[in-house]
Amino acid sequence: xxxxxxxxxxxxxxxxxxxxxxxxxxxxxxxxxxxxxxxxxxxxxxxxxxxxxxxxxxxxxxxxxxxxxxxxxxxxxxxxxxxxxxxxxxxxxxxxxxxxxxxxxxxxxxxxxxxxxxxxxxxxxxxxxxxxxxxxxxxxxxxxxxxxxxx
Amino acid sequence: xxxxxxxxxxxxxxxxxxxxxxxxxxxxxxxxxxxxxxxxxxxxxxxxxxxxxxxxxxxxxxxxxxxxxxxxxxxxxxxxxxxxxxxxxxxxxxxxxxxxxxxxxxxxxxxxxxxxxxxxxxxxxxxxxxxxxxxxxxxxxxxxxxxxxxx
Numbered sequence: 571x572x573x574x575x576x577x578x579x580x581x582x583x584x585x586x587x588x589x590x591x592x593x594x595x596x597x598x599x600x601x602x603x604x605x606x607x608x609x610x611x612x613x614x615x616x617x618x619x620x621x622x623x624x625x626x627x628x629x630x631x632x633x634x635x636x637x638x639x640x641x642x643x644x645x646x647x648x649x650x651x652x653x654x655x656x657x658x659x660x661x662x663x664x665x666x667x668x669x670x671x672x673x674x675x676x677x678x679x680x681x682x683x684x685x686x687x688x689x690x691x692x693x694x695x696x697x698x699x700x701x702x703x704x705x706x707x708x709x710x711x712x713x714x715x716x717x718x719x720x721x
Numbered sequence: 722x723x724x725x726x727x728x729x730x731x732x733x734x735x736x737x738x739x740x741x742x743x744x745x746x747x748x749x750x751x752x753x754x755x756x757x758x759x760x761x762x763x764x765x766x767x768x769x770x771x772x773x774x775x776x777x778x779x780x781x782x783x784x785x786x787x788x789x790x791x792x793x794x795x796x797x798x799x800x801x802x803x804x805x806x807x808x809x810x811x812x813x814x815x816x817x818x819x820x821x822x823x824x825x826x827x828x829x830x831x832x833x834x835x836x837x838x839x840x841x842x843x844x845x846x847x848x849x850x851x852x853x854x855x856x857x858x859x860x861x862x863x864x865x866x867x868x869x870x871x872x
Binding site for chain 2: 616617619620621622623624628631632635636638639640641642643655656657658659660661663664665666677678679680681684685686687688691692693694695
């Protein structure tokens with residue numbers, strides 16, 4: 571069976587996740603892409619910045635919105651190594667992200683296919699197209715390694 | 722019947738909501754309190770800052786975490802004029818807010834007693850105590866007035 575290679579933005583997100591781990595942050599990375607170009611990226615920075623909202627997706631979305639000078643990231647796609655939590659899923663909806671690509675599924679904290687299922691609520695005003703599983707092996711391995719070291 | 726007066730932090734949150742309206746932002750205000758002192762506050766700034774994550778709660782939580790130098794706001798309470806959305810409810814949980822006081826209920830966008838019901842999910846690692854209805858009349862009136870002007 572043909573194996574699709576991991577898209578470039580997800581490779582970059584995985585690289586950012588690795589940088590997060592090196593900085594002692596939970597290894598999750600995210601990249602916002604518009605017309606094939608990266609317009610915002612980031613990794614978890616909650617410890618470094620003393621900011622409970624500084625998940626990879628929020629960091630990348632804020633950077634992209636600042637760079638584009640627009641609170642709405644219409645026509646932008648988000649690549650993130652882990653299934654977004656309720657906070658990040660909410661931010662993705664507010665930002666009007668067109669397509670969401672995520673790596674590893676997160677039964678413990680995810681809110682796309684688990685728990686709060688933010689995009690499936692009738693109140694959700696904007697739902698991105700969702701694609702999962704891209705680079706999930708590497709994304710999950712980074713997380714396992716990080717938490718195993720800390721046990 | 723005795724009528725309880727609105728607590729001081731909620732009065733301040735309502736004042737911040739009024740400031741938001743004057744700045745052309747959706748009138749929601751939030752205040753983080755620790756040991757009876759305000760340690761962070763804010764109002765919606767999504768338009769001004771080109772930041773889709775800049776809801777009142779996020780602004781106040783980020784300010785408080787920066788001021789205290791800690792990503793966890795243990796022992797802090799949050800007062801906000803409107804029921805938090807999924808993004809803000811998620812942030813409240815991540816920040817370990819002890820008590821959440823909110824004014825108006827929000828059937829269209831709220832995620833505490835509506836929709837995603839973030840704190841009621843089994844995955845939710847930290848649930849604040851929740852008190853609603855404080856100053857709700859004034860909070861709702863500010864929102865009604867703001868949107869009526871824009872129709």
